Amino acid sequence: MTEMADKAKNGLPIDGFTIIDSHDHLGRWFAFYVPGGGTIERMIARMDRTGIQKVCVTAHSSIGPDYVYGNNLVMEAIRRHPDRVIGYVTINPNYPEDIPHELDRCFAVKGFRGIKLHPCCHSQEVDYKNYAPVYEEADRRGCPVLIHVWGAANVREVDGLAPKYPNAKFIMAHTGGDIKSMELALDVINRHENVYGDLALSTPAEGNVEWLVREVGSKKILFGTDMPFYDPSHVVARVAMADISDEQKKDIFGRNISALMKL
């Protein structure tokens, strides 16, 4: 086993290179308890414990009822911790009249590097027509769009979008979610240069990281934890203890998202 694996087994932070968590949230959530209210300071304490240097965040409020309130929370987190926080601009397609303004308002702030969509929470499909300006913006900027993708239908929607916006970088959060959809997602990732998957899962199967790397390679898989929905520790350990090379672990832990966000 590698030094990284030994550190994870003994609760020592992974160090020696930069770990960037590509999939995080911020704040409270209506449907369950988030300790400490999910503040950025509480998240940074968990980052320090595990060795994560930076988190890419969207606020829970943004994927819920009020994306402006949420985007403002992200702005404030970036202001307080500019070296630790990277922002995703989040929009709600049910307020189409506000989308261009909100994209401009947030991207004007240094620290926003991508876009987050949560179609399921906003009761829409991934390829809903009101998302078109968002994908156009991502294509123009060549930036990542992190999309909550759960289930075969969502995966197929990304499959349809990816060639239409070749400069946009599509990150399928949860790599499709359930195992059967994940198998489909891996095929989509393999067929499109601009589609990626992440590791945020609450009940990951044994051997999941090794399987994903075997199927699509370490360059197309991103380290994402979904903090503060989940604790980041279990995803850190899944990668650190995986039966893959240290170079592959470093791709997943930070190199890939760093390249996508041009950090």
Added chain:
Amino acid sequence: MQSAYHFFDCRASFGRRSYRAPGTFYKKEDLLNKMAEDSIEGALVYHSMAKEYDPQVGNQMLCDELAGEPKLLPEWVVLPHYTGEFDPPERLLKSMKEHGVKAVTMFPSPSCQNYSFAEFTCGALFRMCEEHRIPFFIDMDQMGGIQAVDALCSAHPKLPLVVTKVNYRIDRDLYPLMEKYRNFYIETSGYKVMDGIAQLCRHFGAQRLLFGTGMPETSGAAAIGLISYADISDEEKRMIASGNLKKLLGGVQL
């Protein structure tokens, strides 16, 4: 390097399953190899055939395969006896004693062995476990939700109940139940709440948590990380990693 916390898995299995997810294994040897890689020193295991085919058949297969294997302790899948397809409690108890079985589990959900997780069906088994302090393990999704803990623990206050496969969304129910019942424990692999392990330790004490993995279906490494990186003392980590399980098994009166 081994782990300083001496992990002993309270929730693992082996054997062929109806559905095998890509990347997962099923053989006893692969479980032992994975445990060695992850520095897990031992495991309490049931046989997948006892869950997905027949408890009597699977439990026997388990005992056959565990003969001479010191790192794996047997856990039997139990079934109510009324139909005659499973031993009644007195015979079951005798058989457990003969085979050195000190823990049981059941799978009553409609998609599994399909019976009610209620006193009229399972009461005799609950009483047997309570009287002999036999740890009773059950997945949260097998009980029809965590609310079932309230009925079970109030009727059987000395039953060592370990709920496995808890999830990260249940704190609003979990906290009052943990506060109300001291015989209620949780296995930690599904409990992915941010800083959640530390919060539970502060509120209820580390003695209420047991390390488990759910291997080979769910990730052993993920389960380890939740404990190794928890913001608690090393002593608390060792209690969760193995001490609490050993204490429960040590209290069994067969």
